[in-house]
Amino acid sequence: MKIYNTLTGRKETFSPLTPGTVNMYVCGVTVYDVCHIGHARSAVVFDTIRRYFRYRGFGIRFVKNFTDIDDKIIGRAAKEGIPWDQVAKKYIEKYYEDMHRLGVEDADLEPRATGHIPEIIDIVKGLVEKGHAYVMEGDVYFSVPSFPGYGKLSGRRLEDMLAGARVEVDERKKNPMDFALWKSSKEGEPAWGSPWGPGRPGWHIECSAMVLKHLGETIDIHAGGADLVFPHHENEIAQSEAYTGKPFVRYWMHNGFITVNKEKMSKSLGNFFTLEEILERFDAESVRLFLLQTHYRSPIEFSNEPLEEAEHTLERFYQSLERLEDFLTAGSQGKKECVPAGFEEAEGVLASFRERFMQAMDDDFNTALAIGHIFELVKEINRFLDARPAGPKAEGLMSRAKRELAEAAGVLNVFGRTPAQWQRALLRIKKLGMDEAAIEKLIEERRQARAQKDWARADAIRANLDEKGITLEDKAGSTAWRVKI
RNA sequence: GGCGACGUAGCCAAGUGGUAAGGCAGAGGUCUGCAAAACCUUUAUCCAGCGGUUCGAAUCCGCUCGUCGCCUCCA
Incomplete structure (x- = not known):
C-alpha cells in the first residue's frame, strides 16, 4: 500500500x-x-x-x-x-x-x-519547563525558534516566513511566529483554571x-x-x-x-x-460519489453539473444491478442452457476485478480509478446479459459479479442500496409531486392499453409521465419507471 | 516577495518511463409497436508551449505561458 x-x-x-x-x-x-x-x-x-x-x-x-x-x-x-x-x-x-x-x-x-x-x-x-514555551501576562506562547525542525511539514524556512511580513504583530511575543498554547480569558469569556490564571487552550x-x-x-x-x-x-x-x-x-x-x-x-x-x-x-449518495470520483488530493470544482453527472452514474449502476437481480431472481427453470460467446471475456473481467480494485486503492487510495474499474465490470455484466444467457453456469458467474460489486460498494460506501431504494430516493429529492402509487396506477392503465394495442393511449400516458419527470421502460414482462435526471 | 501544486478529448476524470481507464455529451447501428435502457461502432497521431535526457516520456529535467493554493481563521 x-x-x-x-x-x-x-x-x-x-x-x-x-x-x-x-x-x-x-x-x-x-x-x-x-x-x-x-x-x-x-x-x-x-x-x-x-x-x-x-x-x-x-x-x-x-x-x-x-x-x-x-x-x-x-x-x-x-x-x-x-x-x-x-x-x-x-x-x-x-x-x-x-x-x-x-x-x-x-x-x-x-x-x-x-x-x-x-x-x-x-x-x-x-x-514551559523544557524552555519551549514562555508565559506572558496569563498567556502562554510556544517559542518557535526553540524547535529546530519548524517548517519541515509545510516546506518553508523560518526566515522566509518572516520575510512574508503578513504575520500579525503582537508585541508580547518574543518572535512573530510564536503561537498561543494558552490564552487568558477576558471578563465573561469561558475560562478554565490554570497555573497561569483563568483561560482557554490555543487552537493547536x-x-x-x-x-x-x-x-x-x-x-x-x-x-x-x-x-x-x-x-x-x-x-x-x-x-x-x-x-x-x-x-x-x-x-x-x-x-x-x-x-x-x-x-x-x-x-x-x-x-x-x-x-x-x-x-x-441532491441525494446524499450522489454527493458522496461526486466527492470520490476525483482523487482525494486534487481540487474539485463545485457546480451542479458534476453532481448531476454523479446522479447519472448512479442511475447507470443501479439499472445494471436491477438487470442482474432480475436475471438471478428469474432463474433458468425450464429454459435451455445458454452460455454466450462472451462468457470467457466476462469471466476474465470478473476474475481480475478485485485485484484491480485493490491495486487502485492501494495506490494512495485512488477511488476515481477504483470506480472506473467498477464501471468496466458493469459494462461487462450488461454485455453478458444482453446475450440472453441461461443456466447454472451463467447464473454462477452473475451471482459472483453481484458479490464482487457489493464488496467494492461496501468499501466506498456508495452503490450499496437496492435499485428500488435509489429510485424512491430520487423521487423524493426531485420533488416531482407524484408518489409511487400514482405512477404504478398509470403504468397499469398503460399496460391495459398496450394489451389492446391501443398505442395512442399508451403513448399518451407515457408522454404525460415524461412531462412530469418520469421515464418508462418496457421490459420483458413488466414496465419500470425511473426518475429523469 | 517566499514556498508549492496543477494544466490530458466538447465536459468531468484516471494514468509518474513502454506507446492514452472510465463517465457524461455527440454521430451511426442492433434491439423495441414506438420509445427508454443496454450493447456495438465511432469521437485526443496525442497529453499547455519550447527545448533536453532516453532505444522509448503525458509520465524525468530545464525554461516559458496560464490557473490556483499556502504564507491570516479555514476541511
Whole structure:
C-alpha cells in the first residue's frame, strides 16, 4: 500500500508502527456553524480510507476530534445570544446529521477539546519547563525558534516566513511566529483554571493532547484538509515533538479543496455551499460519489453539473444491478442452457476485478480509478446479459459479479442500496409531486392499453409521465419507471 | 516577495518511463409497436508551449505561458 506523505512530498510504502494495526487521527471541524461541502469532502475521504484499511485486514483505531472552544464559537454565541457550549452542542448535532446522511461512520473516538483541559495544561506546563514555551501576562506562547525542525511539514524556512511580513504583530511575543498554547480569558469569556490564571487552550494544543492521550506519542496517520498544513499541523508537530522528544506522526495526509470558479471555497470568501442546501437538491449518495470520483488530493470544482453527472452514474449502476437481480431472481427453470460467446471475456473481467480494485486503492487510495474499474465490470455484466444467457453456469458467474460489486460498494460506501431504494430516493429529492402509487396506477392503465394495442393511449400516458419527470421502460414482462435526471 | 501544486478529448476524470481507464455529451447501428435502457461502432497521431535526457516520456529535467493554493481563521 502506498500513501502520499505530505512530510516527504512523495508516495511511500505504508507500514504501520505496530504491524496490522493503524492509529489514525483526523482533524475534524470547529463547531461554530453548519458544514459546507468542503468539510464533507474531508469527512468522506477519510471515512473511505478508514473503510479500506479495514477491508485490507488492518485493525484501525480512528479518532476524529471536535474543536468545541475557540474565538469563533465565542463570537457566534454572542451573535446568537446563547451560551458558547450551546453553540458547540447545536453544531455538533448538525454535523452528525449531515455526515450520517453522507454515509460517514462515527469515529471510534470523537474527543473534544474541552474534555481534555487537564491534559492540555500538563503539556503546556511541560513545554514551559523544557524552555519551549514562555508565559506572558496569563498567556502562554510556544517559542518557535526553540524547535529546530519548524517548517519541515509545510516546506518553508523560518526566515522566509518572516520575510512574508503578513504575520500579525503582537508585541508580547518574543518572535512573530510564536503561537498561543494558552490564552487568558477576558471578563465573561469561558475560562478554565490554570497555573497561569483563568483561560482557554490555543487552537493547536488540543490536537496534540488528544493524540497523545488516545493514540500515543507517535502515530501512524494524521489527516485533515490541505489548509491545515500550515500553521495548524506544523504547530502540532513542534509542540508535540518538543514535549515528547519523539516523532509525532509517520504519515501526514491532506485532502484537496473544493473550488468555486477555480477559487477555494471558504467561509471568508463567502463562496461556500452548505451541505444542508446541497442535500436539499441532491441525494446524499450522489454527493458522496461526486466527492470520490476525483482523487482525494486534487481540487474539485463545485457546480451542479458534476453532481448531476454523479446522479447519472448512479442511475447507470443501479439499472445494471436491477438487470442482474432480475436475471438471478428469474432463474433458468425450464429454459435451455445458454452460455454466450462472451462468457470467457466476462469471466476474465470478473476474475481480475478485485485485484484491480485493490491495486487502485492501494495506490494512495485512488477511488476515481477504483470506480472506473467498477464501471468496466458493469459494462461487462450488461454485455453478458444482453446475450440472453441461461443456466447454472451463467447464473454462477452473475451471482459472483453481484458479490464482487457489493464488496467494492461496501468499501466506498456508495452503490450499496437496492435499485428500488435509489429510485424512491430520487423521487423524493426531485420533488416531482407524484408518489409511487400514482405512477404504478398509470403504468397499469398503460399496460391495459398496450394489451389492446391501443398505442395512442399508451403513448399518451407515457408522454404525460415524461412531462412530469418520469421515464418508462418496457421490459420483458413488466414496465419500470425511473426518475429523469 | 517566499514556498508549492496543477494544466490530458466538447465536459468531468484516471494514468509518474513502454506507446492514452472510465463517465457524461455527440454521430451511426442492433434491439423495441414506438420509445427508454443496454450493447456495438465511432469521437485526443496525442497529453499547455519550447527545448533536453532516453532505444522509448503525458509520465524525468530545464525554461516559458496560464490557473490556483499556502504564507491570516479555514476541511
